[in-house]
Amino acid sequence: MENIKTVNDFNFKNKTALVRVDFNVPVNNNQSFQILDDTRIMYSLPTIQKIISDFGKVVIISHFGRPKGKYSKIYSLRFIISYLSDKLKIPIKFSESCIGQSVEKKISELKNGEVLLLENIRFYKEEENGNENFAFQLSKLGDIYVNDAFGVSHRSHASITMVPKFFVEKKCIGFLMKKEIQSLKKVLGKGKNPITILLGGAKISSKIAIIENLIKLVDYVLIGGGMSYPFIKAQGGKVGESLVDEYKDLKMLQKIIEQYKKQNKTKIFFPKDVIIADSFKDSAKTKMASIHSIPNGWMGLDIGPKSINHFCEIINSSRTILWNGPLGVFEFPNFSSGTFSIAKAIVKATQNGAFSLVGGGDSIAALKMRKYETKISCLSTGGGAMLESLKNKILPGIKAIIS
Structure with a gap:
């Protein structure tokens, strides 16, 4: 390389x-x-x-x-x-x-x-x-x-x-391509500590291998959005009607949870509180709940204030940050606070000297909705390609150039 x-x-x-x-x-x-x-x-x-x-x-x-x-x-x-x-x-x-x-x-x-x-x-x-x-x-x-x-x-x-x-x-x-490769190198093992990876969105199945690889490379992994609920369910929590993706292998999730509990370096955090709704629409009835005890008939659509503060504290203390995936249904104004608060925190950390890399269409869209896109160190043009790189794989397109 x-x-x-x-x-x-x-x-x-x-x-x-x-x-x-x-x-x-x-x-x-x-x-x-x-x-x-x-x-x-x-x-x-x-x-x-x-x-x-x-x-x-x-x-x-x-x-x-x-x-x-x-x-x-x-x-x-x-x-x-x-x-x-x-x-x-x-x-x-x-x-x-x-x-x-x-x-x-x-x-x-x-x-x-x-x-x-x-x-x-x-x-x-x-x-x-x-x-x-x-x-x-x-x-x-x-x-x-x-x-x-x-x-x-x-x-x-x-x-x-x-x-x-x-x-x-x-x-x-x-x-x-050169810029993308160099940006990923700044995160994967060569970034200034503390290194924080924030993963959101809904597709947990595409990110399991990423978490397993990052456990030994970074200081913090923050998991939110639709991606967090399968993990909470695997730990015995009640997630109501929250999105649990198509990923069914809860034993694998439990294995990952146990793995990071045993090792000392990387800390993985999930939201503590969430804003729940009785239907998937912006005008839905809402209330606050612990992410571990969401009632039947309710679904988590955003992270709550305690989670926002906790995640932002970690981001503010980080020197290297990678973000992929929103923290809630940010397209609905009533459930956008988590995603936009995280975006603002990453901008602030970047202004204070941290290196920030943001990828994935939804994450970049959220940045642009707040006109933050020019205040990030690097925007990745490939969500899927970036995620594959985080699995410690040489992308086929890069391998074809060096072989």
Whole structure:
């Protein structure tokens, strides 16, 4: 990992760079394709600009949505053209095909400093199937392969893991990928102590392996949101109608709980109190309860004031912080206090010199609702990819570059 090549290791003059990016950005639903969050695009621009400044040619590969291997107008990448052109200050050419003579002809006509955007790579079923022949056809489009798509680098898709095999030594990562890798290194074992990991959201099944790995690497693991209720249930607590995900292996949860109780370094904390509701809506009847004794017919939708104070105290004393997943149903104003209080605490800790890394769509959305996104050390562009990295795994997209 230390010797992984970046775009700075290449001079792209008179070369065609095949750049895999992640332009899978949220847009509004009224078919006007207004971009609601341009973080992933903005973070990829420095890589594209570097190649252009070298007088190289850029061929962009990206996906958008889940068209399931078929062309669909609503999943076309055409809406990116004008936006990208405005940001790069140059015209952006477009190809409706990703492989074949048509796109090869357009690339042969590209001049140094020009950019060609390919249509949604997921219009080809071979992409998600990791088809080797499809990857070979893609590899014919460039001289140097660049992966700057951290958000999908945990996927074994053709453009992520198969295409790099055809470039031997002429492959590298972009600036976005480099930043993501360096940020994770600052958390995993190399961060300044105390190191605190805050995990929320609902999908506990995707985070069990993370907790097992982090137990020996960090000082504090704070678990909240929908993720906390299965743990409480495993300890014999009553969680009422609270979300318990699809995770059913309570014995595994009990094993993890016993494991951290036996070792001395890492402390794992759950909420003490929660705001409970009699239905899943903002106007629901609410009251405070211990997280261990939620009555039947009631559900926990946010952490309570005691939990907020406890979590914030730990965050304020931390020097390295990673946050993934909200602490409650923050989309409902009546259940947003926990998530926004944590976000504010992380901002304060960052201003006081802590390193902070925030990933996951909901966590970043919460930051942006309070205009905190520029007050965090680093926003991760890949929730799933970040979580896979926390399991102490080399992502397939990174492994394909270094192998």
